Amino acid sequence: MSSEREPVSHFIRTIVQDDLQSGKHPTITTRFPPEPNGYLHVGHAKSICLNFGLAQDFGGQCNLRFDDTNPEKESEEYALSIQEDVRWLGFQWAGEVHWASDYFETLYGYAVELIRSGKAYVCDLTPDEMRDYRGTLTAPGRNSPYHERSVEENLDLFGRMRKGEFADGSKVLRAKIDMASPNINLRDPAIYRIRRAHHIRTGDQWCIYPMYDYTHCISDALEGITHSLCTLEFEDHRPLYDWVLDNITIPCHPRQIEFSRLELQYTLTSKRKLNQLVTDKLVSGWDDPRLPTITGMRRRGYTSEGIREFARRIGISKSDNVIDMAVLEGCIREDMEARVPRVMAVVQPLKVVLTNFEAGLTQSREAGFHPNHPEFGSRDVPIAREIWIEADDFSETPPPGWQRLTPGGEVRLRYSYVIKCDEVVKDVAGEVVELRCSIDHDTLGKNPQGRKVKGVIHWLSAQHALPAEIRLYDRLFTVAAPDSDKDKDFRDFLNPASLSVVQGWVESCVKDVAPETRYQFERLGYFCADRRDHQPGERLVFNRAVGLKDAWSKPVA
């Protein structure tokens, strides 16, 4: 459903349309440029849908390019996970994966060009001195004492930086722009630093690495990117992006356009903080279903179609993009509602003995997997003398309006008979442990005579049901903006009840389903067979992806 919806218009789409119409570009090329220093999260999904989506809609192409200029923090594992996540979301990049490191030699060449034209110099200031010379938001900076080094000296020093003659951090190459610029990014920013770190692709070939701002614009230009879309924190870097491209010999000058970052309430959209949760083992890993990582959402059972629809709905703009979790869950729920089969499961089992149902007998009734999709097929739902119902579908002292089971009351078993509760059995502690009920034999597929039974509950035949581990999730944090309190660590707001694991029961028809198969468990929500732990026919493990109704308005229990 969702992928067929009309794209929502926004200012970037309008710019692209205008550029195509005016003939500025015959076709567009975008890129998604993650740093392989963590797993992607829902904010990245927004950026992926924007970049790949525009390319798709306008018949252009979108590159995947790793911004791998920070060797200490980057890994192959992250790079692989990012590719898997992009593909799972439903996108394919043009050609091979690109890496900023593919351009290291070219980038070096452009740095030499900048030095030759007197636009870059080697600076020996320490980081502290550098900060001091840089000035502040209100005070201009001062020229470095190394600002006037000759081209020859700079060429010599930069060449020796590359050869490894100087210690890490002892020198940087800086662009010579304007130490008095009101934009601090233009106050002679460093464009190369010395760092002896093993790089995931170039190994120990380099001991100098280009800085992000310098690398990014040139990589974009080398790939013929037409529209370089990034988040708003790069707005102040745009003059530097443009300065670099204006001061080297390169035939292409992509246009950088910024949009606001997605922030989701009750969770985090920062790789660094998500990394902390993983490293501190506060979650089970990057794919913990409580995390807003793409792999976490996938494992939880979210569909890529639902996530793409979410990206479509939240739109693209320059204003704050703080979104209620209910919007995301709503998209997931809607997508699954139409697409996944329905079966019954019981997560909090209470035993019911049907006293007038013959012991040893099994009856069964055919039930379709989806009310609106007969093509989904059907299965037999067996009934026998002992069944499981949901403990909270019974109440001894029901609130007004209660339509489920109560002592002396009646309820319909979904797809089956109307039953009446005749007796409540309790243990020594006074806990209800069993109900003894009678069925009205004359209610299969028809209403009982002379009275209305409104409630319908789900249930399972105890002897036919299969045990399953059911994982139920609640919000990860107890506050909407866990990282906005300056005096408190975001980890202090973790919700201790964000995961509960229960032993429940499911219909036997799900016995052999593959991991990642999704179901609606009637009245309980949408569930997904766990990607890691579910073993068909052996160990059934289902995660609740999302409930049937919006639960975000209720306070944390």
Ligand code: ATP
């Ligand atoms: P984080 O702050 O989580 O570490 P990042 O911006 O450092 O994210 P990158 O790997 O550099 O992560 O991001 C790749 C692309 O995804 C960038 O173009 C970035 O602007 C975009 N992006 C990152 N976070 C968000 C977000 N919350 N909303 C929209 N786009 C985002």
Ligand code: MG
């Ligand atoms: Mg970044």
